[in-house]
Amino acid sequence: MTVWRITGGEGGPDPGAREGPHYDIVEHDSALLRITAASGLPRVLITGEVDVSNTAAVTRALRAVQERVPGDVHADLTGVEFMDVAGLRAFTEAAGALHDRGGLLVLHGVPPHIERLFSLIGWNASPGLEIHCPPRR
Template identity: 35%
Template sequence: MHQGIAFSFGHIRIHHAGRCAVVAFHGEIDIAAVVDVSCGLDAVTAIPRRPVVLDLTGVEFIDACGLGLLCRARRRVAARGGRLVLVCDRPRIWRLLRITGLDGAFTVTATLAEALDQAARPTGR
């Protein structure tokens, strides 16, 4: 994938901002959506040392399967020496991350610009 080219896989749109891959989710991220987007998200998270931003600003609902998808992406990016940042501006989604304790597992920002800045920082490896 090259900068300027965008790909859509069901509930996600993938594009690039510099070196950073941006995956913008939309709609409901439930078991059906997870099946729909897993291959696309796996392709993005397979590249070593890649900064990845998961943009949840278009998400209306996320269930346990969706949270599991986010955790899988975080593990895959970390295992390859990259950095993953979430964008979350919806109080309902933010509250779910906090209640489940995942707010401490992810770097979470309110805007895409903040997320891109965070993702571009060195990982320390």
């Protein structure tokens, strides 16, 4: 796993500006999947494909975010194009671990086809998992 911090530098975002999270920690970067996190915030941005080949990276990234900032973890899945059952399991297991500590894994921007898989399997009702603001159909 490669982890590095990207600094704002000249022309970077104004630290006082009200804007969305600045994803400045790269948790994982491969041909299929990119996971970036917002330092100081319990947020992670996931783009690409989540499958059996990279679920360990998803699990590590979600755990790392929770260790940096305790409480609920928010994952933006807007950029996820594909997820298999192993990927669904990684999110539900992470949600279960957070639930055991009194937290939630909140998934944002879940593409309709992935939300449908969660629902078909019944894992959308997993303890500690909340699918928040699903895309409009």
